[in-house]
Amino acid sequence: MSTDTVPAAPDTTSASGAASVSGTAPVLDAASGPGTASGPGAAPGTAPVLDAASGSGTAPGPGSGIVSGPGTAPTSQGPRRPRMAGRAPARPAPGAAVHSVSAATAALLGLVGLGALLHEPVLIPPLAASAALVHCAPALPLAQPRSVVVGHLLGACAGYAVAAAASGSAWAAALAAGVTLALTTLARTPHSPACATAVVVVLQAPAAGRFVPLLLGSTVLLVLTACAASRVRRAAPKYPAYWW
Secondary structure, three states, X not given: OOOOOOOOOOOOEOOOOOEOOOOOOOEEEOOOEEEEEOOOOOOOOOOOEOOOOOOOOOOOOOOOOOOOOOOOOXXXXXXXXXXXXXXXXXXOOHHHHHHXXXXXXXXXXXXXXXXXXXXXXOOOHHHHHXXXXXXXXXXXXXXXXXXXXXXXXXXXXXXXXHHHHOOOOHHHHHHHHHHHHHHHHHOOOOOOHHHHHHHHHHHHOOOHHHHHHHHHHHHHHHHHHHHHHHHHOOOOOOOOOOOO
């Protein structure tokens, strides 16, 4: 009788001692590195299983928060901006805010004091808007001396011209504001408060002989106080960016 020799089954156990069966999930091994399937029968494209002994299998890159793999969409964990934050500029430093507001308030109080001495209403709403511009936004073209002084004078001229051609109604005031906007644009002296000066002239009809000199002096005073205030605080932006 002949004896048939039965061949021994090949050992499918990997070097790390983890048996791999074709079609099953690969096992992560500390010796083979994170994300490496051990065993000859590991099917490509299957999800890796974390080896408890090695602690491997973390996402690539420290703290990246992105899991890579076939069929897996990477997700970013970066910070999100609040929806209501908008694109407005950041708040100024407390020292800068206090300096700007106090300088603008001091300039307006100076105009009130000048009016009390002259018994004339020197402080008008357009000048308050100009003070806010030159002290709180000194780098804007609207805040430069050329725009402040010439812009208000053009607004006064437009107001008197429209008032002479039409009655002092709200329609005429709106027309005067539009004319002022056109003149300041052509003269390269953009200054939005000048449009309000034209409205004041049309609606209140002040005497030109008193109003225009006071307006000129007030705008020059605003420019000089802003120039001085920008040099009091060392960290403040220097005003003006240009004179003419």
